[in-house]
Amino acid sequence: MSRVLHYAAHPGLSTSRINKAMVQQARAVSGITTLDLYEEYPRYDIDIEDEQQRLLEHDVIVLQFPLFWYSCPALVKEWLDLSWEHGFAYGHNGDKLAGKRLMLAITTGSPQDAYRPQGYQHHEIRQFLLPFEQTAHLCQMRFVTPYVLHGALHADPLAHAQGFARLLEALRDDRLDLDRAQELTILTHDTLPIVEV
């Protein structure tokens, strides 16, 4: 069993289709911690002590957000900047997150074929996520292949959201095959390498 900490972060959750459905499904998963970051800190007054305590108490950190301008929404960045401190997450004595897993669950507006050298985004999606990947490495964490939904404006919310719930359960029960996942660029609801018991 792993202790899973799931943060959802969408500043306009009421206008969202996919992310709202994901949050609803995640809330139904038992035995994990799931939080809406914009609900926790509507005024951006992040409590560093609380957040670090939460990070210490979990083994898997899942960040769920829509990709805005090739990055996370502002509050996620603020949360990272403040709570992933020097001396805690990295740097001298900064090994408190070592050995934990970091996973992203993102949605993009563009379709999958936009994220190719020939596509209009010109780069693979993983290229845009490099800052997060390197953040995990600097903190001696394992960066798990992200759970991605492209073309989110037209996609079916339910399939992706239910897949997300299964993913969270698998992470909780250590049934996600991390090595097999690592061979893939992204994970989707129909390519989850879950080990059935």
Place this chain on the structure above:
Amino acid sequence: MSDFLLLAFLFLVAGVAAVPIASRLGLGSVLGYLIAGIILSPMLAVLNVDVVSIQHFAEFGVVMMLFLVGLELEPKMLWAMRNRLLGLGGLQVGGTTALIAGVVWWFGADWRIALACGLILAMSSTAIVLQTLNEKGLMKGDGGQASFSVLLFQDIAVIPILALVPLLAMPGAHHGGGDEGHGASLSLVAGLSGWQTTLVTAGAIALVIAGGMFLTRPVFRYIAQARLREIFVATALMFVVGIALLMTLVGLSPALGTFLAGVVLANSEYRHELESDIDPFRGLLLGLFFMTVGAAIDFGLLFGDFAVIIGMTVGVMLAKALVLLIAARVFGLRGSEKFLFGLGLAQAGEFGFVLTSFAVANAVLPDDLAPRIMLVITLSMMLTPALFILYDRVIRPRYDREEPRDADEITEPGIAIVAGHGRFGGVVNRMLLAAGYETTVLDYSAAHLDMLRSFGVRGFYGDATRPDLLHAAGIDEAKLLIIAIDDKDQATELAHYVHHNHPHIHIIARARDRRHVYQLFAAGCRDIIRETFDSSVRAGRSAYEALGMHPFEAERLARAFVKEDRHALYELAQLWDPAVPDHINEPYRLKARELMTDADLRARGGAFRERSARGWVPPTEQDQAESSARDEAPEGP
């Protein structure tokens, strides 16, 4: 009666006419008064006025000034000054006495006369120096502090000198008792033996200190509750006069006594109120004093013996400046501060007048020498403003250019004045203190201040709407004024006064309601905080959340509401006119209606909500379709 009125009128006319001109020419008020006195002197001679007795009366201004100086000086600051006080002061008095006495002796005078001359001329003029330093804002600098130390030491030194002078009496030349200067005719210590005198004197000082510490606060609180301004002023005067009287009775300098009382009261919440009450008396009396100095010049004697008198004056001032500059070097005064100290104290002073007449009465000085010494003292005082001008225009600019200013030149950090320490001002004050800022709190409730003191908050009693009290609280040096007094009209008046008279000060005003916002806006205030608005908005936001709105959306909606509301308030505040009733003020009425319609639309159509949710909204189907038709990047990242 008519004599008194005539005399008062003459002095007032002379002062009112001369001082503003002198100030405008940059000569300082002291020189203006002195010139006014000179102009007056023929008239006073015709009227047969006893200028010297007026001067003795006016010297009380010096006593008041030292009380005020004491109020500015907390006991721990006085203690920190002790080395300079004794060292610099001792060096100055001892050195100057020795030098002048030596020169006089070298000219062939008896050593006793020489020593008396030295002692008399070693004194400087507290009145002129402190007045000028305060006027020019030099009091808190290094040179100003050193000058003050020396003046205070001289005040103390006068007591042993008065005891010493009779011992210098010329054998055989006995004048026989006579009038002892302007000493008190009453005395508590006459006929007592040495140790009894000491005991009574120590008792008197202890009484002043104990009275200042334990008696003044209950008395002032009692008076403050009556809220009668003139009785408070009368009480303040009563204290100062009473202390001066007590000191005179035991043969101490009254200025020294009131100075001590001032120091004791420096920590009191009534300090600023006392300052502003006593200050006008001090100003008027000192002005009168300077005029009498000018009027007392004996031109017959001066022109009869011009070269000698001028020579003596210049010689005395050179000697004093020399000793002062040496002392300044020994005590490490640097740059222009050294010259401020050296030139500023180079004159002889009013204590010299006292000592001279005392010496004549005790047959120490021959009758023909005394008037000359008096004249030299007067002339040296007349020349002092010129030396300050020399310092201001020639010496300081040179040093200002040459060396970077010392860090301790900044006399006081940016101070915030908090007017009204209730529920509102109290929070502001606590926040400022928590962040390490210095504040001066003014409040008109003695009981409330007592409560604050018990929690360690320093506040001062007084009506913040009074300009003189604001002045005493340091409005000239302050950066910020927080108006948090309860009375709406008084708050507006205060904002208006400070905005127009101290435009450099940032004003943060607490408004009681919307109408008060308009009034404060019209008074020139631009940082206006409605006292209940922010908490109401928070309550509204809590209501949104309680009704199931996402907290972040509630926050955004609340912000949008604040923005719209402030915008409307700002628009209306610009149109509002205190002179025109709202229902007649056409532009105001139209704008108010327009804004109201806006609000109604919002309520019905939810346009407000839609606007505040702008951002993070995905493009609509139609937008997407149109952009794919033009083969652009349709959905963004």
